[in-house]
Amino acid sequence: MVEVEIPYGKDILRLKIEEEHLQKIVNPKPTEPIRDVEEAVIRALQRPVSGPSLKSLLAPGKKVALAVDNFARPTPAYQILPPILRMVRESGAEPKIIIANGGLRPMTDEELEAKLGKDVVESGIPIRQNIAKNREDYVFLGVTSYGTPIEVNKAFNDSDVKIGIHTTQMTLWGYGGGGSIVLPGVCSYQTIEWNHRLAISRGSITPGYVGPRNHLRRDIEEAAEISGINLVLNTVLDVKGRIIDMVAGPSARSHKASIERFDRVYSYKMPSVKADISISGSFPWDKYIAHACWPISTLDPVTKDGGTIILATPSPGGPAHLSYIKSYMPATKDSWLRILSDIFYMKQELWHAMLWYPIHLVMQRKRVIIVSGGENVDSLNDIGIEATTSIQEAYEMAADRAPKDYKVLVAPYGKWMKPRVKAI
Helix, strand or coil: CEEEEEEECCEEEEEEECCCCEEEECCCCCCCCCCCHHHHHHHHHHCCCCCCCHHHHCCCCCEEEEEEECCCCCCCHHHHHHHHHHHHHHCCCEEEEEEECCCCCCCCHHHHHHHHCHHHHCCCCCEEECCCCCHHHEEEEEECCCCCEEEEEHHHHCCCEEEEEEECEEECCEEECHHHHCCCCCECHHHHHHHHHHHHCHHHHCCCCCCCCCHHHHHHHHHHHHHCCCEEEEEEECCCCCEEEEEEECHHHHHHHHHHHHHHHHEEECCCCCEEEEEECCCCCCCCHHHHCCHHHHCHHHEEEEEEEEEECCCCCCCHHHHHHHHHCCCCHHHHHHHHHHHHCCCCCHHHHHHHHHHHHHHCCCEEEEECCHHHHHHHHHHCCEEECCHHHHHHHHHHCCCCCCCEEEECCCCCCEEECCCC
């Protein structure tokens, strides 16, 4: 027997797997966190991958908008903001912070303090939150080549210098980071919905893919250009949420450089034979199952059709937007068409459907079992997703339906692990 460790939020679950069945354990490559984050922030902003440095953009009286991602992303803004705010204030410019919530709810006071740091929250610097459905908060700037009307938060648009602070990570839609601090970050509900219609296309909902068929990402970067954002500071984090890399510059170029650095840590060689069972854990910051469940999609390429994907996550916030999938269970071709019809007739909003639509596509071909706490298990079973409180029981359930010579792939941090596969 081989005992493997599965991260379960802040805890660890242990699972015994027969040695003959264990195909592979894939983990990130070893890294060291940046020791002096403040120095690294200043260096990245003074030596961007291209274009002007932050210092050259600052001047007395200039209004500076700092767009920061929200609770759904683990970016440690409390470490990054202090040196930036010092640079801005020393130049005589006037900083303000905008929480790039996209279509998500505003952050609570407790969440703001955890994200920004108590000193920043109490500094008197204006803090604005993007509330996508507040129509009066936005100004129309134009239309992308994909036909997306770009409405940007006025507090962001009215600034002389626009900076984004974001994290590069693999997502259901390619990668986070870069221009997504603008769209969906500081855009209106209408703009977000127009953009997210592109997420129906296969290339736009392939984790780790940002090529020409990722129309969602291309539209996002066009929107960022239209918005006039000057610099995006993209971080790469380790599995403990510590910064291991940082790069700044124009949105698309800095994002490309950051993706390359992310992939060096989190990519692995695709197994020659797909696994019958794939297993992933979750991160401490995965408060909601809707954000923790992404390994169901990232493990899809390495798991056989008819196989099982097991996800372990405590997610104390519950299923959140994943609960909307209930109306379309079991996952079949017919229920897939109903999703598309309901999106077309505006019975489902795209901004949240794109959190569970990719999961539905996987569940049409693969079995999914989620390991979580008792309340979540009840909620998931009610939704129509198999769930249990025991990782060992989940494994035995999967093994019972697998062939005798089944193979198991374990990706403890499967949400970010990228199998190197052929281009789309």
